[in-house]
């Protein structure tokens with residue numbers, strides 16, 4: 001299908017509408033003007049004939065001073081004379097007036113369609129219409145009633161075409177002017193549409209550049225403004241930023257994950273090579289090698305299963321159903337299980353306000369608490385103490401805190417510890433892989449809550465999980 005730009009479409013529609021309006025207006029004005037002109041013509045016909053009525057008089061005899069008046073017109077009629085005053089308008093503004101006898105015989109004045117009107121009966125003070133050779137004429141008759149003039153009529157005739165010259169002048173001017181005006185409007189519309197739609201072109205160009213160059217750092221740069229298109233561009237820019245962020249996070253994750261996966265695999269391969277190269281390895285040496293391989297495999301499989309858990313929680317959150325559960329009981333159960341660890345002679349006590357019920361996923365919440373307590377053991381001091389507290393909190397629905405008196409976290413490390421694979425001090429992490437706290441954060445957000453840390457190096461750390 002042929003591509004049509006929005007600009008062309010807008011201009012096309014706008015022009016079509018404009019042309020339609022102009023054409024309709026043209027015909028409307030023409031018909032109104034015609035109506036007005038016709039009325040003016042009829043009025044002028046009536047006025048002319050009416051004014052002529054007083055210009056016709058009858059005298060029984062002529063006086064000497066009358067005869068000397070050579071401007072007025074006299075003619076014999078019956079037993080006397082008819083005087084036609086010099087003010088009699090027999091042909092003015094194309095209105096013709098004639099003096100006729102009742103049988104239609106013209107005795108004075110002009111009538112350009114005398115033949116056609118001879119058949120037309122007289123009607124006093126009425127406008128009649130008659131078509132002669134395709135042209136419409138208005139006819140207005142007036143019966144004369146003065147003594148001696150009985151039986152005489154004044155007949156006025158005017159052609160409808162009399163106004164046509166003016167009308168055709170109006171129509172000619174419109175026919176020349178209107179297309180020019182339409183053309184100017186269409187051109188203006190085309191230019192305005194171009195200006196208004198320019199941001200869309202920029203948006204689409206930027207999108208194309210991003211697609212071609214895979215450069216999510218590009219942004220749509222528009223001139224100042226706050227219309228819908230500028231808002232759209234802002235939304236796009238925000239979307240590009242978020243895509244860029246998540247794309248970078250994804251890349252970081254892939255690179256971190258491959259790095260983390262490579263280490264145990266490299267150790268396993270090196271251990272195998274070493275053992276196989278040895279000509280006569282003792283059973284103890286084989287056992288030692290296998291121990292190393294088993295440890296690394298465990299690390300590897302834990303890493304893989306943690307990464308899978310992440311992917312599941314992110315990509316298929318619907319796999320984790322939420323249910324109404326007694327969170328107080330869950331916390332107490334996990335604590336009593338983990339209190340048995342007693343690693344480095346660390347003791348664990350739990351203080352859970354009873355009957356705190358929430359909607360959540362049992363498996364994930366258990367995981368969150370286990371990760372926090374494992375860390376408290378891992379980074380706690382020997383003979384130290386872990387305190388787990390659960391209480392309802394005004395403003396939040398509850399706050400769960402896990403407090404230890406271990407090594408603590410330096411302030412500059414604190415913003416990083418929830419990142420995937422981040423380990424402040426890998427030598428102390430032992431079995432850890434840097435995914436524990438990232439998972440805790442993911443689970444907290446999955447439940448619509450948040451996780452915070454307060455810590456002082458050397459004094460210990462407190463992790464607080466709160467749900468709103």
Ligand code: ADP
Nearest residue numbers: 375379417423424425429432433434435436437
């Ligand atoms: P890891 O597997 O290394 O423990 P985590 O994601 O659980 O990974 O934690 C990230 C980092 O945060 C740890 O490497 C550690 O440096 C620091 N950290 C976590 N919990 C504590 C804690 N309770 N006390 C001190 N440091 C901690």
